[in-house]
Amino acid sequence: MMRTSFAILAAIIPLTFTFGASVENLLPRNTTQKQDLSPAQCCDGLKRILDPSKVLLPGSPEYAAQEASYYSGEQVLQFPVCRVAPTSPEDVSSIIKFATTSNCNFAVRSGGHMNWVGSSNIGPEGFTIDLEDMKQIELLDDSKTVSISPGLTWADVYTFLRPHNLHTAGGRSSHVGVGGFLLGGGISFLSLEHGFGSDNIINYQIVLADGSIVNANEAERSDLYWALKGGSTNYGIVTRFDMVTFPLDQMWGGSLYYNISLGPTLLDYLVGFTERLAVDANGLFALSIAWNAADNDYLIWSPNAYLAPTPFPSPLYDGLEEIPTVRDTMRITNLVSVTDEINMSSPGGSRTQWFALVFKADATLPWDIYQKGADIMAPFLGKEGTSWALTLQPINVGMIAAAANRGGNPFGLTEKDGDLFLLLISIFWTDPEDDGKIKATTQDFLRWSTDTAKQRNLLNRFIYLNYALDTQPVLASFGDENVRRMKAVQKKYDPKGLLKVWKGGYKLDEL
Numbered sequence: 336m337m338r339t340s341f342a343i344l345a346a347i348i349p350l351t352f353t354f355g356a357s358v359e360n361l362l363p364r365n366t367t368q369k370q371d372l373s374p375a376q377c378c379d380g381l382k383r384i385l386d387p388s389k390v391l392l393p394g395s396p397e398y399a400a401q402e403a404s405y406y407s408g409e410q411v412l413q414f415p416v417c418r419v420a421p422t423s424p425e426d427v428s429s430i431i432k433f434a435t436t437s438n439c440n441f442a443v444r445s446g447g448h449m450n451w452v453g454s455s456n457i458g459p460e461g462f463t464i465d466l467e468d469m470k471q472i473e474l475l476d477d478s479k480t481v482s483i484s485p486g487l488t489w490a491d492v493y494t495f496l497r498p499h500n501l502h503t504a505g506g507r508s509s510h511v512g513v514g515g516f517l518l519g520g521g522i523s524f525l526s527l528e529h530g531f532g533s534d535n536i537i538n539y540q541i542v543l544a545d546g547s548i549v550n551a552n553e554a555e556r557s558d559l560y561w562a563l564k565g566g567s568t569n570y571g572i573v574t575r576f577d578m579v580t581f582p583l584d585q586m587w588g589g590s591l592y593y594n595i596s597l598g599p600t601l602l603d604y605l606v607g608f609t610e611r612l613a614v615d616a617n618g619l620f621a622l623s624i625a626w627n628a629a630d631n632d633y634l635i636w637s638p639n640a641y642l643a644p645t646p647f648p649s650p651l652y653d654g655l656e657e658i659p660t661v662r663d664t665m666r667i668t669n670l671v672s673v674t675d676e677i678n679m680s681s682p683g684g685s686r687t688q689w690f691a692l693v694f695k696a697d698a699t700l701p702w703d704i705y706q707k708g709a710d711i712m713a714p715f716l717g718k719e720g721t722s723w724a725l726t727l728q729p730i731n732v733g734m735i736a737a738a739a740n741r742g743g744n745p746f747g748l749t750e751k752d753g754d755l756f757l758l759l760i761s762i763f764w765t766d767p768e769d770d771g772k773i774k775a776t777t778q779d780f781l782r783w784s785t786d787t788a789k790q791r792n793l794l795n796r797f798i799y800l801n802y803a804l805d806t807q808p809v810l811a812s813f814g815d816e817n818v819r820r821m822k823a824v825q826k827k828y829d830p831k832g833l834l835k836v837w838k839g840g841y842k843l844d845e846l
């Protein structure tokens with residue numbers, strides 16, 4: 336249950352435990368000496384340092400419910416030896432200290448929406464820290480800041496903020512988790528004007544490799560604060576994100592659906608829309624060209640939002656009304672309703688592969704990528720449960736400038752990159768027998784799309800972490816200098832490399 340207040344933890348908290356033994360008592364006297372425990376022993380140890388009810392074992396309904404909540408059908412089928420559900424930063428601190436000193440492998444889950452297997456779950460070689468019971472949220476600083484714990488989804492956050500007529504730079508799909516979204520950047524309805532979600536964080540509370548609970552912000556540990564804006568799983572477990580709030584009451588939002596024959600027209604429209612964001616960045620118009628099994632054809636879905644109760648605001652949406660739709664759910668509504676509608680379009684549970692590319696705003700390349708995709712996916716599409724989509728959205732110059740104005744992030748984008756399109760390819764299927772072929776096809780499709788964008792001199796090096804495939808060189812795409820800085824920050828805050836036992840996410844160690 337969501338609580339509206341909690342004690343703000345200052346700097347470092349000593350490791351004391353309410354339940355059972357302390358971590359120190361479980362370890363050899365010389366705590367610098369590591370002991371290797373089997374995964375089962377790791378779970379036994381966790382039961383001794385925490386309230387044992389927080390350690391969930393296979394066969395229990397609580398374990399099964401957490402497992403079932405992953406977005407990816409492959410992550411659902413990874414079965415850790417146990418799942419542990421901390422309720423406080425102190426619990427997280429105990430777990431990290433115990434895992435790093437006992438060589439216990441673990442993964443971390445917030446909303447469970449990362450697409451690739453092993454990103455936030457683990458098999459019998461370890462345990463999973465599931466943050467779902469960390470659901471505190473409160474307004475601070477005269478409501479200018481909202482303090483959010485990582486067990487919340489964006490639906491929880493927006494439902495909390497709505498009576499206050501406030502909004503923050505969170506996800507556009509209600510069930511996405513706070514933690515993963517913000518550690519990969521996060522693109523919100525506010526991003527085109529205010530940068531990535533992580534550019535709107537003013538303070539992180541994080542449990543570091545040695546178990547200390549610290550703050551990272553502009554004034555305190557500013558190097559860590561910068562790195563965390565795209566930090567993935569390299570620095571520690573974030574137990575609180577303090578984010579800037581923005582006023583929002585009613586808005587205009589929903590979906591527009593179009594016949595596939597309008598693809599080139601709509602892609603041209605998106606190029607013009609992206610240019611007009613320089614005048615008004617309050618709207619998002621994205622395009623998703625998706626296989627629609629019911630009609631045995633492709634359909635274009637355009638999720639839309641404008642952060643004021645104004646239909647087709649001019650000049651941003653000029654000309655859109657004239658393009659004929661096959662369905663239209665646009666309405667004056669609120670953010671909870673818009674993000675729920677978007678969530679329904681991608682409910683999860685399938686096996687899935689996603690990849691991301693960024694290139695100059697251009698209408699022809701995405702249409703060619705769609706045609707290539709239609710061609711290579713054709714042999715799979717007759718099978719029930721198999722589909723794919725190409726989704727395109729702007730990363731405008733204003734978004735890049737806003738990030739720089741808020742102190743910058745590690746992504747390496749500059750205003751010189753110009754207006755960009757972020758492409759997401761998402762492929763879904765249900766039959767495990769298709770794993771090999773579909774994963775190989777995804778790699779071919781990624782290679783072809785990258786090469787084609789490069790040949791046309793349109794490719795941008797940036798790979799968006801939250802949409803990427805596990806094999807994409809996400810961190811390297813931030814650029815050499817940013818990687819060097821990120822590694823230096825890692826060395827400073829985890830000098831012994833204790834967090835190597837943390838599996839999943841994109842790792843600096845692999846570069």
Ligand SMILES: Cc1cc2nc3c(=O)[nH]c(=O)nc-3n(C[C@H](O)[C@H](O)[C@H](O)COP(=O)(O)OP(=O)(O)OC[C@H]3O[C@@H](n4cnc5c(N)ncnc54)[C@H](O)[C@@H]3O)c2cc1C
Binds near residue numbers: 455466507521567681
């Ligand atoms: C339906 C759908 C809609 C989406 N919409 C958007 C969107 O609008 N904008 C956008 O930018 N992205 C979007 N995404 C992508 C989404 O941001 C990423 O999948 C993100 O990783 C999900 O976060 P999560 O907490 O749900 O995932 P998880 O799988 O729980 O976590 C993702 C990664 O972050 C790590 N992690 C999570 N919490 C913490 C923490 N507190 N401390 C340290 N590490 C942590 C995990 O270990 C894992 O490696 C969407 C994805 C889906 C499936």
